[in-house]
Amino acid sequence: MDLKSNHTPVLADAAPITKSRLGVHSSLLPYSPTGATFPHGMLLTIPRKKTGLLEDVRSSSWLDAMKSSSPPPRKITKDVSHGFASHESDAAYFNWLLKYPSALTSFEQITNYAKGKRIALFLDYDGTLSPIVDNPDCAFMSDNMRDAVKKVAEYFPTAIISGRSRDKVYEFIGLTELYYAGSHGMDIIGPVRQAVPDNHPNCTIRSTDKQGKEVNLFQPAAEFLPLIDEVFESLVESTKDIKGAKVENNKFCVSVHYRNVDDKSWDLVGQIVHDILKGYPRLRLTHGRKVLEVRPVIDWDKGKAVTFLLESLGLSNCDDVLPIYIGDDRTDEDAFKVLREGNKGYGILVSSAPKESNAVYSLRDPSEVMEFLKSLVVWKSSPLKSLIYLMFSILGFLGNMPRGFLQQVCAQKTSYGSYNLVATLLFCSNFKSPLAIVN
Numbered sequence: 001m002d003l004k005s006n007h008t009p010v011l012a013d014a015a016p017i018t019k020s021r022l023g024v025h026s027s028l029l030p031y032s033p034t035g036a037t038f039p040h041g042m043l044l045t046i047p048r049k050k051t052g053l054l055e056d057v058r059s060s061s062w063l064d065a066m067k068s069s070s071p072p073p074r075k076i077t078k079d080v081s082h083g084f085a086s087h088e089s090d091a092a093y094f095n096w097l098l099k100y101p102s103a104l105t106s107f108e109q110i111t112n113y114a115k116g117k118r119i120a121l122f123l124d125y126d127g128t129l130s131p132i133v134d135n136p137d138c139a140f141m142s143d144n145m146r147d148a149v150k151k152v153a154e155y156f157p158t159a160i161i162s163g164r165s166r167d168k169v170y171e172f173i174g175l176t177e178l179y180y181a182g183s184h185g186m187d188i189i190g191p192v193r194q195a196v197p198d199n200h201p202n203c204t205i206r207s208t209d210k211q212g213k214e215v216n217l218f219q220p221a222a223e224f225l226p227l228i229d230e231v232f233e234s235l236v237e238s239t240k241d242i243k244g245a246k247v248e249n250n251k252f253c254v255s256v257h258y259r260n261v262d263d264k265s266w267d268l269v270g271q272i273v274h275d276i277l278k279g280y281p282r283l284r285l286t287h288g289r290k291v292l293e294v295r296p297v298i299d300w301d302k303g304k305a306v307t308f309l310l311e312s313l314g315l316s317n318c319d320d321v322l323p324i325y326i327g328d329d330r331t332d333e334d335a336f337k338v339l340r341e342g343n344k345g346y347g348i349l350v351s352s353a354p355k356e357s358n359a360v361y362s363l364r365d366p367s368e369v370m371e372f373l374k375s376l377v378v379w380k381s382s383p384l385k386s387l388i389y390l391m392f393s394i395l396g397f398l399g400n401m402p403r404g405f406l407q408q409v410c411a412q413k414t415s416y417g418s419y420n421l422v423a424t425l426l427f428c429s430n431f432k433s434p435l436a437i438v439n
């Protein structure tokens with residue numbers, strides 16, 4: 001794809017994918033010590049073609065890239081009794097699954113590897129937690145998904161890493177227990193309890209979040225704010241007559257959506273954006289799902305954000321940490337790559353269509369993401385329930401309590417109420433809560 005050439009102003013989000021995929025499961029090695037550093041400054045040098053911009057924009061490959069940037073959702077026809085696809089057109093997808101196995105069918109392999117490790121979860125938003133919809137302002141996540149994310153965050157440190165502005169993605173999700181990285185990781189709210197990675201001293205300030213809690217605010221592109229606002233205004237003005245075009249201000253980057261633009265006008269959208277960017281050499285262009293994204297020319301992406309958050313959480317350089325990143329977009333490839341290259345953890349690509357990726361596993365759509373999150377909760381909570389039950393048995397503590405009742409409580413799948421109940425019973429009986437022991 002032409003987009004991957006660094007001789008056009010458009011940079012691909014993902015680096016070329018090497019064919020040397022790591023051994024998928026057993027060869028995932030312990031965490032290797034790496035860290036995000038800016039040894040030579042953060043600015044990227046991007047060679048720009050001096051002439052022929054128009055030709056680039058209007059070339060068929062450019063338009064092909066715009067068209068293929070978000071394939072329509074595939075309907076997978078399942079044979080209910082056998083659970084395999086009966087549609088011939090699904091063959092390619094199922095073939096692709098051999099290379100990027102479903103994280104659901106490989107769940108046991110994943111959890112076997114995760115045994116004794118602390119999982120850290122990183123979740124993209126659009127297309128991962130919420131389905132892709134025509135109107136970006138209406139990309140709401142379901143209550144069930146919110147519930148699944150909330151529960152999983154009770155067990156594992158969980159961060160959202162989105163191209164949206166941090167405020168916007170927080171507005172959609174609304175869970176205070178998560179860490180949030182907006183603007184493709186250029187706006188991160190992290191914990192203060194751990195040491196701030198000391199290789200970014202000038203980008204981090206102590207602040208308070210919406211609940212008044214003390215946090216570290218990391219904004220490596222802060223100086224670009226006026227420039228981003230300026231280019232946003234200019235893009236809004238220049239695209240206002242193109243029906244369906246929408247420009248979104250994501251604080252440290254700007255999205256120019258063409259999903260609802262007649263495809264005959266896509267080249268016009270591309271041309272306008274390129275023309276405007278000619279006046280902003282400190283901004284660059286990347287490509288998402290039916291969206292052109294204008295962002296600062298700094299060496300920062302979702303992969304770097306993952307590394308930064310792991311450091312902030314005190315989870316880097318630890319053999320017993322398994323980061324899992326779930327995302328659907330080209331910008332998520334940077335994070336997949338960081339995990340793959342360092343043998344650090346698993347990238348899971350959300351896609352219903354075959355595509356090359358740096359991820360290790362795949363999930364088809366947000367509903368499968370939800371299933372995966374719920375499975376993690378059940379997996380993590382089961383030993384806890386067993387432990388609770390075992391303690392009751394060993395201590396002979398509740399001799400008078402009907403055993404069947406306890407079994408019922410401990411067999412419940414994901415009910416936190418049941419833990420509370422058991423903990424309360426223990427507390428009332430002056431015993432130390434087993435939750436305090438195992439957490």
Ligand SMILES: O=P(O)(O)OC[C@H]1O[C@H](O[C@H]2O[C@H](CO)[C@@H](O)[C@H](O)[C@H]2O)[C@H](O)[C@@H](O)[C@@H]1O
Pocket residue numbers: 124125126127131132133134135136137139161162163164248250255257259288289290291293329331
């Ligand atoms: O990193 P993400 O959380 O995945 O954000 C990437 C972009 O997502 C949004 O756009 C995409 O989703 C929209 C709603 O489903 C869809 O209409 C659009 O075509 C997609 O590109 C968001 O609006 C962008 O600002 C984000 O950069």
